Amino acid sequence: MLPEFTDRVRHGCVIVKVRGEIxxxxxxxxxxxxxxxxxxxxxxxxxxxxxxVFLDCxxxxxxxxxxxxxxxxxxxxxxxxPRPVVVxxxxxxxxxxxxxxxxxxxxxxxxxxxxxxxEDRPRADPARCxxxxxx
Numbered sequence: 001m002l003p004e005f006t007d008r009v010r011h012g013c014v015i016v017k018v019r020g021e022i023x024x025x026x027x028x029x030x031x032x033x034x035x036x037x038x039x040x041x042x043x044x045x046x047x048x049x050x051x052x053v054f055l056d057c058x059x060x061x062x063x064x065x066x067x068x069x070x071x072x073x074x075x076x077x078x079x080x081x082p083r084p085v086v087v088x089x090x091x092x093x094x095x096x097x098x099x100x101x102x103x104x105x106x107x108x109x110x111x112x113x114x115x116x117x118x119e120d121r122p123r124a125d126p127a128r129c130x131x132x133x134x135x
Contacts, residue, residue, distance in 0.1 A: 013044040019051030022059030034066040050081035080108040
């Protein structure tokens, strides 16, 4: 299943809804899409992962690379509404310490709008995102 993307802008942030699966065969598609989105140089790019049903290490590498790319342009990459399978991968690899993650898109937007300075990356408590065993 190839991933699908829907982009919208809200409160100056680009929100990218990702649906489908990101694996070795489709990670490059995600990478290209995020590279295009990040050229807009929005203060934050929020990935709505509520429709992402699978993510492997190739997809994780793309997310980490996109996060670095966003930071290099003065922005941030924020994950929102990840499913338990994605949260588990992030926690097992320690990537949850490098990627901001919020339970909902609304909370990610609020965190971005209320952060004290542009140099501060939004932070969230990963325990609030659904982990293993959550539905």
